[in-house]
Amino acid sequence: MSISRGVPKRRSSSMTSRARLARWALSGPPLAFLAVFFLIPTLIMGLASFGWPGQEGGLSPLWYHDAAGWHFDLTLGNYRDIFTLKLFLALYLRSLGYALATTVCCLVGAYPLALVIARARARYRNLLLLLVIVPFWSNFLIRIYAWMIILGPQAALSRGVNAVLGLFGFGPTSLLFSPFAVLMGLVYVSLPFMILPLYANLEKHDPALLEAARDLGASAWACFWRVTFPLAVPGVIAGATLVFIPALGAFAVPDILGGTRGIMIGNVIEMEFLQARDWPFGAALSIMLTFLALGATGLAAWAARRGVKAYG
Amino acid sequence: MALLEIRGATRRFGNFVAVRDVNLEIEAGEFFTLLGPSGCGKTTLLRLIAGFDTPDEGRILLDGRDITLTPPEKRPVHTVFQSYALFPHMTVADNVAFPLRMARVPRAEIGSRVAQALRDVQLAGMGERLPQELSGGQKQRVAIARALIDRPRVLLLDEPLAALDLKLREQMQLELITLQRLVGITFVYVTHDQGEALALSHRIGVMDAGRIVQLGAPDAIYEFPETRFVADFIGTCNLLEGTVRTLAGTRLTLEVAGLGELAASTRAPAQAGDRGVLAVRPEKVRIAAQIAPTPGEVHLRGVVHDQLYLGDVTVYKVQLADGRLLEALLPNSAAGVVKFFEVGDHVDLAWRAEAALFLHD
Numbered sequence: 001m002s003i004s005r006g007v008p009k010r011r012s013s014s015m016t017s018r019a020r021l022a023r024w025a026l027s028g029p030p031l032a033f034l035a036v037f038f039l040i041p042t043l044i045m046g047l048a049s050f051g052w053p054g055q056e057g058g059l060s061p062l063w064y065h066d067a068a069g070w071h072f073d074l075t076l077g078n079y080r081d082i083f084t085l086k087l088f089l090a091l092y093l094r095s096l097g098y099a100l101a102t103t104v105c106c107l108v109g110a111y112p113l114a115l116v117i118a119r120a121r122a123r124y125r126n127l128l129l130l131l132v133i134v135p136f137w138s139n140f141l142i143r144i145y146a147w148m149i150i151l152g153p154q155a156a157l158s159r160g161v162n163a164v165l166g167l168f169g170f171g172p173t174s175l176l177f178s179p180f181a182v183l184m185g186l187v188y189v190s191l192p193f194m195i196l197p198l199y200a201n202l203e204k205h206d207p208a209l210l211e212a213a214r215d216l217g218a219s220a221w222a223c224f225w226r227v228t229f230p231l232a233v234p235g236v237i238a239g240a241t242l243v244f245i246p247a248l249g250a251f252a253v254p255d256i257l258g259g260t261r262g263i264m265i266g267n268v269i270e271m272e273f274l275q276a277r278d279w280p281f282g283a284a285l286s287i288m289l290t291f292l293a294l295g296a297t298g299l300a301a302w303a304a305r306r307g308v309k310a311y312g
Numbered sequence: 313m314a315l316l317e318i319r320g321a322t323r324r325f326g327n328f329v330a331v332r333d334v335n336l337e338i339e340a341g342e343f344f345t346l347l348g349p350s351g352c353g354k355t356t357l358l359r360l361i362a363g364f365d366t367p368d369e370g371r372i373l374l375d376g377r378d379i380t381l382t383p384p385e386k387r388p389v390h391t392v393f394q395s396y397a398l399f400p401h402m403t404v405a406d407n408v409a410f411p412l413r414m415a416r417v418p419r420a421e422i423g424s425r426v427a428q429a430l431r432d433v434q435l436a437g438m439g440e441r442l443p444q445e446l447s448g449g450q451k452q453r454v455a456i457a458r459a460l461i462d463r464p465r466v467l468l469l470d471e472p473l474a475a476l477d478l479k480l481r482e483q484m485q486l487e488l489i490t491l492q493r494l495v496g497i498t499f500v501y502v503t504h505d506q507g508e509a510l511a512l513s514h515r516i517g518v519m520d521a522g523r524i525v526q527l528g529a530p531d532a533i534y535e536f537p538e539t540r541f542v543a544d545f546i547g548t549c550n551l552l553e554g555t556v557r558t559l560a561g562t563r564l565t566l567e568v569a570g571l572g573e574l575a576a577s578t579r580a581p582a583q584a585g586d587r588g589v590l591a592v593r594p595e596k597v598r599i600a601a602q603i604a605p606t607p608g609e610v611h612l613r614g615v616v617h618d619q620l621y622l623g624d625v626t627v628y629k630v631q632l633a634d635g636r637l638l639e640a641l642l643p644n645s646a647a648g649v650v651k652f653f654e655v656g657d658h659v660d661l662a663w664r665a666e667a668a669l670f671l672h673d
Contacts, residue, residue, distance in 0.1 A: 211364055212397035214384045216458065217414035226410075230401045 042290075049284035050074040057277025078284035088268070088285065092292060095265040098179075099248040099296075102186040106194040106243045107236065109187070114198035114235075118205075129199070132192050140189065144256045147185050151176040151257070177259025185253040190246070194239040201235025237301050244300075245293045265289055313376055315340040315498055316361065316466055321370035323356055330356040331367070332522035338466075338500060343492050345501040347509040348519035349545065354502045357519070358468050361500060362391050374465060385414070390459035391468040394475065396451045398443035404430070404454050405439030411462040429457040432491075449480045456488075460495060469501045473508065485511055506546045510534060518542050536579060540671050543591040550597065550638045552590040556582050556670070564670055566590050570634030574610050575665035580672065588672045594641040596667035599628055599653075603660035610668060612661045614638065616653045628653060630661055 047062060052075060054060040063072045082088045117128045135143060150157060153174060162172040175181055205228070213223040229236075251266030258264070265285065272282030314337035323331040331353045338344045346354040359365040360372060363384035372380045379387055390411070398407050405426050412422045430436050433453035443451060452472060459467055469488075473481045489512060492499050503509055509516050510530040517524045518533060518541075526533055526542045537543035544551065554568035564582060565573040568590065576590045605611045614630035617637060626644055629637045640661055642652060653659060 206395060206397065208393045208395050208397040209399060211362075211384070212391070212393060212399075213410070215362055215364075215389075215391045216411040217385045217462070218410075219385060219414075222414060227399060 045283045046287055048280055049078055049287045050076065051280040051283075053278045053280055057279070059279045075280075078281045079288075081281065082284060082288055088265075091263070091265045091268055092288070095248055095250075095289075096292065096296065098182060098186060098250070098254075098264060099244050101183055102190055102247040103194075103240050103244045105183070105187045106190050107240065110191055110194035110198055110239065111232075114195050114202050117195070117199050118202035129196075132195050135192065141252065141256075143189070144185055144253060147181070147188065147257055148176060151181050151184065176257065177261060179258070179262050181257040181259075182250075182254045182262040182264070185257045186247050186250055189253065190243040193242040193246075197238035197242065198232065198235045201232050201238075205231055233304050237304055240300060241297050244297060248293050248296075249289055314338060315342075315375060316500070317373040317376075318357075318361070319371045319373070321357070321360055321367040321372065323353075323360060323365065323367050329522050331360065333370070334522075334524055336517060336524060336527075338498060340465075340498055341496050343489070343499045343501065343512060343514045345503060345509040345513035345516045346519055346524075347503060347506060347516050347546075349504055352519040353522040354504075354519050355470060358391075358470055358500065358502050361466070362389055362468055363387050388465040389468060390462075390464040390466075391470060392452075392455045392459050392472045394471045396443075396455040398451055398454055398458075400443055402443075403439060404435065404441050404443065404446070407443065407454055408439075408458045408461055410458060415462055417462075425461060429461045432460075432494075433457045448476050449484060452476065452484060456491070460491075460497065463495070464497065466498045466500060469499060471503055472501075474503075474505075481508075488512060510546075518545065520545075536669065537591065537671065538580070540589050540591070540673065543589075543669070543671060548594055548639060549591045550594065552592075552636075554588070554590060556584050556586040556588070559584060563665060566670060570636070571612065571632065574668070575608070576610075576668040576670045577666050578670040582670060582672070586672060588670055590668050591671055592663050592668040594627060594639040596663050597638065597640040598662045599630065599640040599642055599659055601653075601657070601659060603662045606662070608665055609662045610665065612638070614659060614661060616655050616657045616659055619653070619655060621651075626652070628659070630659060 048059055051062050052060045052073060060073065062074060063070060065071070113132075117125055117132075120128055149155060152158065153176065158175050161175060165171070165173060209227055209231070210223060213227045214220075218226060249266045250264055251270055254262050254264040254267055255270075258267075266289075269282050269285045269289070272278050272285060276282075316336075316338040318334055318336040321331055321334045322329065334353075334357060346357060348354045356365065360367050363379070363382060363386075366381060370380075371378055374387070374389070399410070402410070408426045408429050409422050412425060417425075426439065427436070430439055433456055435450060435453055435457065438446070438450070443454065446454065455472070473484050476484060485508060488499075501509075501512060510533075513530055515528065516530055516533050518526045520541050526538050533542065534546055537546065537549075540551065543549040552566070552568045552571070552574065554566040554574070556564050557567045557573055558565045559582060562577050562579065564576055564578055566576050566588075567573055574590055582588075603611065612632055614632045616628055617631040618629040620627040620629075624644060626642050628640045628642065630640060631637055638661060
């Protein structure tokens with residue numbers, strides 16, 4: 001009895017060890033890739049953020065060796081500057097504001113679209129999904145430059161807006177090189193990243209759940225807030241993360257569409273590295289941005305889960 | 313006055329007529345079953361009653377009130393879905409409480425009513441579980457508790473036992489009968505399983521191609537099918553095609569090619585020359601090595617072609633002289649005897665003329 005029981009156990013343990021080997025063999029190369037090209041550079045950035053800029057810019061050595069032994073040349077000054085110079089805190093806040101606004105706009109815009117696609121007949125569904133992806137076929141920068149033309153002072157949009165403003169006695173305004181232009185650009189490039197995860201989530205919902213809710217006395221409104229949306233929360237979190245993090249560190253969109261009024265923290269980091277050549281300060285700004293992104297998404301995911309639990 | 317009344321309901325999808333001029337009255341406290349093969353329109357009819365869909369023609373009345381266009385949330389009618397449709401993000405207790413919350417029942421009352429509802433379906437203490445932590449039978453019970461908690465006038469059940477295994481299905485059938493008696497709510501049950509329909513229902517409506525083709529108590533439907541479709545769909549039936557020759561009251565004889573004139577009975581008016589089938593159920597066919605021909609009985613000879621041993625009964629397929637197969641069913645009731653006949657044995661078949669029904673084509 002005990003022998004017959006022992007045999008399958010041994011076999012199953014050898015199976016799992018083989019499965020474990022296969023898992024490592026498959027996940028090893030991408031893990032190694034991420035370690036070399038993501039983890040190590042991030043650590044270097046982290047270290048550099050405690051350094052001094054060199055004489056000609058760049059980074060002065062973090063440590064050196066002379067007759068007296070090893071010396072470390074590190075400082076917390078970069079972080080102190082970030083927290084004491086109000087300019088940078090304001091830029092972080094502004095970027096946070098842009099990223100939040102972009103996420104909210106994308107969510108509001110993408111949800112009905114994703115719902116329509118998820119509930120469309122199978123043969124239209126792939127066509128609609130294709131239309132969502134089509135913009136990726138042309139270059140990102142070209143699409144942003146196209147927005148420069150759309151929002152430009154000579155374009156119909158600007159002239160129409162200014163004509164309306166004129167009726168109420170306001171002077172003409174420029175749509176381009178403004179926070180509005182930055183938000184438009186960010187929402188435009190981010191929208192597909194919200195639609196696709198939402199669609200993937202909504203598509204899995206059992207339509208009988210909505211009928212059950214109606215059947216049991218829920219109005220269309222209650223049905224949405226008690227069933228459809230709570231079930232969509234994982235999709236909302238995925239989409240919001242995919243939109244929020246890139247938007248927070250956006251650099252090309254504000255650079256092209258924002259002018260001086262639409263500057264974001266990403267532009268400042270770029271300037272610190274390439275124009276001011278203060279690499280340690282740029283590194284410190286980057287590290288802070290990373291923590292800000294992590295903190296904000298963590299907080300949002302926690303709040304969303306809590307909200308759903310309290311609501312259900 | 314009937315509790316639920318359907319008057320001339322028709323529902324089309326493009327050129328396909330899913331429900332065709334259905335007229336039906338269901339009484340308060342009745343366990344009514346819509347029975348039919350898939351695609352016969354039974355689920356569409358159920359959805360019209362629930363309010364998920366509206367008929368193209370006809371009216372639906374509840375307590376004499378026209379609810380044809382009333383949205384589902386305003387009808388005192390609840391549904392138990394085939395997939396159960398439990399809300400996966402809510403606990404069992406929250407699922408069951410859902411109709412009460414929607415009806416804005418005071419919070420203090422909800423707790424005790426949910427606890428009672430869970431006790432009624434033998435799920436006391438399971439309130440904090442999530443639906444995905446339950447077995448199929450438990451999910452089924454939650455769905456029923458949720459649909460009954462605010463005491464609807466009518467409970468609709470859409471093939472609720474189809475996903476359960478045989479043993480559990482039989483147990484749930486008994487529980488459904490007990491529960492329906494206990495709560496006294498009208499059940500409208502949809503199934504394609506004729507055994508389930510016969511076991512559960514007070515009345516059955518057999519549906520085919522969008523129509524209710526026969527309406528009646530389970531025994532009446534089984535014993536006296538009115539059409540070839542009903543005879544064939546409910547239970548098993550030997551069907552012999554032929555032409556009416558002679559008539560005497562409810563008795564007639566049918567000319568069946570290769571077998572001669574066979575006696576049968578009819579419940580509908582018939583005339584000489586009418587074409588139709590003679591329908592006789594396998595358990596009404598006597599089978600023995602030798603049966604002396606008796607007046608008032610149909611008597612045929614054949615050879616055992618096949619046998620299906622089912623434990624409690626054995627089904628013999630007997631080949632007649634003209635090559636056609638008839639089924640006869642024999643209970644294995646004799647002690648110590650395993651088999652009565654072997655394949656290849658010559659046997660006599662006989663049935664009383666009253667047991668064979670003539671059904672028009």
